[in-house]
């Protein structure tokens with residue numbers, strides 16, 4: 004073991020610089036998972052790598068680069084892509100603005116819808132980013148007609164929820180998400196708000212507590228406004 | 244070296260599509276990004292294009308940064324390095340062998356504009372790299388600024404692979420020892 008460790012140790016510096024050939028690199032990655040000493044050494048070399056990024060004397064680009072960026076920005080707002088459905092919804096909102104004689108009240112509610120739309124886009128983006136992340140664990144579920152996945156990132160304490168075919172909620176109720184610890188205690192993970200005319204829901208839970216303390220995820224139906232602890236019928240229960 | 248509050252505030256605004264905040268970050272970091280893309284591509288026009296592309300990525304990925312955090316400069320420069328290396332591969336250009344610029348000739352001019360002690364830290368790493376034996380410096384530069392693997396470096400320089408490995412390890416050990424020693428000393 005010590006001999007193996009020594010052989011791997013010699014490759015850490017090159018690995019930190021991204022210069023190891025592919026086969027050596029994947030072998031080292033596996034060793035790093037179990038060897039704390041090598042991980043500590045890697046951290047030091049990574050600092051050197053970060054330093055090398057910044058070590059060059061700054062050199063300003065020509066002023067035309069800034070101008071070109073300004074130009075490109077004008078044509079690129081917003082910075083994220085709307086899905087077809089979301090674009091339709093935005094378009095519909097805009098149309099309502101034009102067609103209606105709008106009271107202040109209506110404007111307020113439109114603003115809320117827009118804010119809700121933005122929140123959703125953000126959830127969607129974070130979830131997609133998590134999918135692309137190598138450390139993200141995907142937990143599929145299928146229970147009583149509801150299917151979907153949890154994407155779990157234990158390093159960043161993030162959970163993204165995708166749930167298909169949730170039954171519609173009565174106006175005085177809401178779906179509330181829970182994280183369950185090993186003692187069975189529930190911590191609220193916020194609400195899942197079903198959107199009309201869409202077969203799936205998505206939400207991102209960002210925890211201030213370490214996710215490693217939780218062993219389960221659940222959804223219950225609660226009175227509108229939510230509950231401090233679950234009181235209503237259980238909709239979903241998934242082991243983490 | 245960590246993110247200043249000020250930067251964080253600007254990035255949050257960029258994530259909400261605030262162009263003024265974006266330009267403020269550009270003015271602050273364009274010099275660093277451009278120095279890196281220029282070092283990698285060694286062609287003023289391509290370097291400026293890569294600089295532009297890097298900042299467009301900052302514009303579209305600011306939200307992702309807010310999820311991950313960490314040092315903003317490192318995040319931005321990592322994007323810049325990747326962008327420039329991709330371009331280099333795309334062009335199929337042969338790597339640049341070594342930087343012949345005299346470091347003393349560049350830094351003193353910039354010393355006035357240095358805003359914090361990070362500048363001094365990075366500067367010391369730059370000098371350390373320059374003071375290294377040429378064959379050690381070359382492997383570091385080819386790996387980091389040209390994106391070559393050890394076997395590609397061996398091929399490029401016509402050295403045995405074992406030699407490349409030994410020199411790279413010695414060079415990095417030296418940098419780590421000397422540079423992080425400085426860091427501990429404050």
Ligand SMILES: [Zn+2]
Nearest residue numbers: 008011038041
């Ligand atoms: Zn080890």
